[in-house]
Amino acid sequence: MTTRLTRKEQQARTRSALLQSATRVLAEKGLHRASIDDITSDAGFTKGAFYANFKSKEELFLVMLDEHFAERLAAVERLASGEEALAQRAARAGQDFTDALRGNEEWCRLFLEFTSHATRHDGFRKEFKARTDALRGQIAAIYSQRAAEVGFEPPISPELIARMVFSMAHGVAIDQLLDDETPEDLFGSMLLLVFAGLAGEQAGAA
Amino acid sequence: MTTRLTRKEQQARTRSALLQSATRVLAEKGLHRASIDDITSDAGFTKGAFYANFKSKEELFLVMLDEHFAERLAAVERLASGEEALAQRAARAGQDFTDALRGNEEWCRLFLEFTSHATRHDGFRKEFKARTDALRGQIAAIYSQRAAEVGFEPPISPELIARMVFSMAHGVAIDQLLDDETPEDLFGSMLLLVFAGLAGEQAGAA
DNA sequence: CGGCTTGCATACTGACCAGTATCCGGATAC
DNA sequence: GTATCCGGATACTGGTCAGTATGCAAGCCG
Numbered sequence: 001m002t003t004r005l006t007r008k009e010q011q012a013r014t015r016s017a018l019l020q021s022a023t024r025v026l027a028e029k030g031l032h033r034a035s036i037d038d039i040t041s042d043a044g045f046t047k048g049a050f051y052a053n054f055k056s057k058e059e060l061f062l063v064m065l066d067e068h069f070a071e072r073l074a075a076v077e078r079l080a081s082g083e084e085a086l087a088q089r090a091a092r093a094g095q096d097f098t099d100a101l102r103g104n105e106e107w108c109r110l111f112l113e114f115t116s117h118a119t120r121h122d123g124f125r126k127e128f129k130a131r132t133d134a135l136r137g138q139i140a141a142i143y144s145q146r147a148a149e150v151g152f153e154p155p156i157s158p159e160l161i162a163r164m165v166f167s168m169a170h171g172v173a174i175d176q177l178l179d180d181e182t183p184e185d186l187f188g189s190m191l192l193l194v195f196a197g198l199a200g201e202q203a204g205a206a
Numbered sequence: 207m208t209t210r211l212t213r214k215e216q217q218a219r220t221r222s223a224l225l226q227s228a229t230r231v232l233a234e235k236g237l238h239r240a241s242i243d244d245i246t247s248d249a250g251f252t253k254g255a256f257y258a259n260f261k262s263k264e265e266l267f268l269v270m271l272d273e274h275f276a277e278r279l280a281a282v283e284r285l286a287s288g289e290e291a292l293a294q295r296a297a298r299a300g301q302d303f304t305d306a307l308r309g310n311e312e313w314c315r316l317f318l319e320f321t322s323h324a325t326r327h328d329g330f331r332k333e334f335k336a337r338t339d340a341l342r343g344q345i346a347a348i349y350s351q352r353a354a355e356v357g358f359e360p361p362i363s364p365e366l367i368a369r370m371v372f373s374m375a376h377g378v379a380i381d382q383l384l385d386d387e388t389p390e391d392l393f394g395s396m397l398l399l400v401f402a403g404l405a406g407e408q409a410g411a412a
Numbered sequence: 413c414g415g416c417t418t419g420c421a422t423a424c425t426g427a428c429c430a431g432t433a434t435c436c437g438g439a440t441a442c
Numbered sequence: 443g444t445a446t447c448c449g450g451a452t453a454c455t456g457g458t459c460a461g462t463a464t465g466c467a468a469g470c471c472g
Binding site: 010 | 447
């Protein structure tokens with residue numbers, strides 16, 4: 001019972017170990033300063049294992065992008081179907097979305113790295129954008145559904161609201177990376193203000 | 207009249223040419239993928255010129271940080287002393303602050319690069335933070351002064367408001383780098399909502 | 413004018429790294 | 443049980459880059 005794994009299982013295990021190490025090491029050192037050897041040795045392998053599982057470093061980035069966004073999308077969908085927060089303000093969705101960011105320094109760093117990589121690699125940028133759009137679309141949909149339930153008519157489009165929430169989250173993530181004095185509830189306060197503003201705008205005419 | 211420059215003047219000219227090229231090249235290629243040779247040759251020099259003017263690549267980053275923040279601080283102070291926008295909403299200050307960002311893709315990219323560098327180099331991070339704090343403090347002061355002029359009592363501290371404005375600006379900057387479909391007025395709309403929220407919060411109790 | 417200084421150029425070094433070629437040993441298939 | 447396959451290890455290649463050492467010519471000072 002020492003070696004119970006088929007070859008496929010073994011390789012899958014290796015691959016996911018590499019991905020896990022990649023997340024850690026790339027977040028720590030940055031996309032370009034972390035070498036393949038850094039990543040594989042962190043996982044207890046060598047270069048050979050890497051190239052048996054990924055075509056290139058660039059492909060690794062893509063795979064990681066996929067994994068991270070899939071996780072977050074799943075989290076959002078879980079929230080969408082969950083009943084618990086239903087009566088809460090729609091901001092909840094955005095809040096939850098960035099609970100992923102807050103306290104998750106690793107993902108913040110990776111997000112930064114991926115972003116700057118994306119600005120220089122158009123293929124990667126398109127993939128990044130596509131996934132961001134999907135996530136944002138989900139959140140917009142949730143918001144709009146919740147708003148309808150409460151009988152609230154947003155003065156601006158849910159898509160735009162979602163975009164604002166994303167931008168705020170990313171900005172706060174940056175703030176937290178740079179500054180150890182960032183107020184704990186910065187993002188929450190911002191959401192509150194924005195949604196207070198939305199409520200106010202509805203009352204007042206355009 | 208061919209060579210009218212003293213040696214000091216000549217070197218100052220070289221140095222500023224290098225800094226200008228550094229801004230362009232580092233924004234284009236990223237802090238670590240742009241080599242010293244890339245920078246110097248963009249300016250029509252070679253490595254020797256670089257090391258005659260800067261101790262190391264790291265020192266170059268610091269100098270650039272200084273220059274950029276000095277520019278922005280100056281811009282903010284110009285705004286603070288200017289009379290033209292005095293009657294406008296306090297958001298003007300923040301707006302102007304990020305006009306520097308909007309349409310200034312180069313600085314956005316550099317900001318991203320500096321940020322991610324800062325997360326890995328504590329000395330640099332502290333310098334970055336110090337300058338950010340100064341800029342944010344300025345904006346908070348302006349906001350607070352304007353609010354007093356209008357007789358408006360902000361429900362939350364001007365420092366926190368300034369921090370929000372910064373975060374939003376940075377988030378929008380990221381959005382714009384990643385997405386060519388970012389609405390032109392995203393940042394403006396966000397500011398509007400936030401300040402509407404502030405006004406509303408003042409009326410409503412806590 | 414002549415020796416000294418110095419800003420910049422050139423050539424080089426040591427280190428690092430993505431990707432490739434080759435090999436091995438154990439799992440798989442028959 | 444033997445031949446095959448293949449995940450992963452090892453060794454190597456070509457290229458890049460920060461930083462250094464040295465040279466040189468043009469500016470500086472007496």
